[in-house]
Amino acid sequence: MRDELTLRLQLECTLFFEANPYTLESVQGLALRLGRRPDHLETILGRLVELAILERLGEGQRAIYRYIQPAVAADSDLEWARP
């Protein structure tokens, strides 16, 4: 299990982006919003990109992150019935 701060920040970032699904945030911006240190968040955001929860646009200091919503299949498309 990863250390507490890492996992806590990971969940915190995920919940932030879930609650703000259309936001585009840089590391600095997110640090300001969450009241966290940018150097702590950098690794976390990289991890969330690896997990395909976030998408990174651009590189380095200018990189911005946005939430990748889980796939939603509309209820009109799928039947809950035996095939």
Added chain:
Amino acid sequence: MSQLQTVQDAFAALTGLGLAITDSEGALLTKPSGREDWLSRLLAEEDGAPRLLQELAGIWKSGRPGSPALDYEIEAGVKLAAVPIPADTGKAGIVWGAFFAEARMSKALQDYEAHSGRQEGSWATLRAELPLLNAGEKHRLLEQLSRFAQTASLLLRQDDGDAAGGKRHQAHLIREAAQLVDKPGFRLMDALRLLKQADRSLGFVGYAHRAEAMRFQIADLVGEQAAGLLGTSFSLGEGFLGQAATTGQPARWTEMERDPRSVFFSRLGIRPHTLYAFPVLLEQSVRGVLFAGTVREETAGEEVYELGQTFASLLGARQVVDMLRDERNKHYIRLTMMMEIARTLTLVEERKRAMFILIDMSVNLFESPYAAVFLRQPSGKAQVVSRGLPQREAEARLRDIVPRYEGFQEDELSADLVTMREREGVRYLECPLVSKGKFLGVFLIGLKRPTDEADARELFLSLAMMGSAALVRIAERERQQGPSVVQLLHRTVKQWNPEAYSHTLEAKELGAAFAKERGLSAEETERIGDACCLAPLEGEIIREWIGDPGLLHVLNEMREIVKAAGEQPVSQADAAFGEASQIVVLALGSAGYAFKAGRHPLGAVSPALRKRFEAFRERRETLELELSLEGPVDVKEPVKSMKELGLSSREQEVLRLVATGRSNREIAETLFISEHTVKNHMTNIFQKLGVTDRSQLIALVYQRGYGQN
């Protein structure tokens, strides 16, 4: 002790005596030296112990405390010289100076034996070989032995000092090591350095940790002479270290230069002379091997072997502490994380967001390659939210899941409902979502590693429980709070299409009243009214905002009825669509709502229902008319009551003109406003006075005696 041995050997050779040194209990302190034929009798063992020696020591101790010297008569003619080692400065002990015969006694015995013709005692043979000493010689022998005892005392004291110093040093190192491993920031290298201090001859000390099930890697090492070992690895059973790792027992090897097993070292240019290996055990399993060695032709002291074992035990204890600490931290992290997730799920108000949280938290906590939630809708449809699963695969999973949960009847979740499954080589955990006896759907997560199962199972169940509770709560809340969302959306209709708004308002009242008369449940009646209000809105907007699956279903069916108008035989309508949806269509049609594409959908409604609806309308219109005409005069209220109902001055003007029978266009011309604005005012007046159409409004106005004052 070795110095004492040397002196003793020399003294025995010089005097021609047999010498033995014991402690006060008769236990040998050195290896006896000198006349072996004498000593063999003295040291003859019985039940594994030199019985005679111990008996003599016992007699000496009890009978002659502090005696300076003794010539002890074993039997007639055979004496044993013994002197005490002074105990005041060093270790108490006895120097046994072997045997001699007294000249005088020996002569008497020989006479007796010659006379009697037999030999006395079991020592007679030996006696013949013993030196015959007279009183003076005996005195000198005892003096010699006493001097030797003095020397022995000095040497023993020195040895005691060395041993005590060694023990003190050893105790100091153990104490330091214990303090080291107890520190929060413990570094293995510090312990290795400490062990190397135990003996100057040690050239290196290192630690190989178990990197894989069968392989150990050396990642920590002290001692430049063996620096090449750093980073190397060995398998269980490979070479000396691998052998210790296999047996789990401490071991040491000396003069190992020519041993073929030392190839592990020699190929790195390291040629140890002595090697010690101390396996570090954790719950009976070897977690690592602590090792040390000399590289010159030196052999480290015995204490290194003892100390190494103590260090290995301390390292094992540290690993147990670390393991427990990790376990505690893991539980703490889990607890805080679960509390955070639970808090968020308690606050979340949208079903979709709750599903997103379940999925994203799983991906975070378990590093799952995929996660999905399949919800069963009341309409018989499925809602699927997933991450990491292609759409087609998600659909395949749904087809796989549905038969498994047919007839599912559990009221609440429990650990045995979590199942481990495998699909295309990837193991995954699956759990139904159920709360308060309601089966909601299924939650599943893929596992990155097969070993994750035990860890993940419990946490996954907790997530499923929290998710189930949140989804049930959201469903109940949506059902209860639905109208406010509906009302909000209905108001938007009012903004861009007041006419449609007016029609839907009328249809809502009509549909709900009919549903009530038909005996439909309050929930369904409410849905019919809501569906009437939302009829003008696009499907996409409705799906985005409306959480109540029952309402969504009615709206979907209503659209299907509109689509099917003129395409479907009327006789099948009963079976094809729900009664609620058909009532919505009837109410809207009756209120004059303009359906899209100009279709009049009443043709797709069941003829029987349509007939009953028409009969209901007729009855209702008659009643309204009666109410309008027969309103009792005594319920008249003063005109100010209209103000109390909250009508603005402009609305009161509009109302006044309505009461005089003006049309909207006429009112617009009179008040110099657009017809559209008049319609808006009318809508507001309808709402404020609680009426649904113009005729009701006029009736109400006259009922209250409007304009009389």
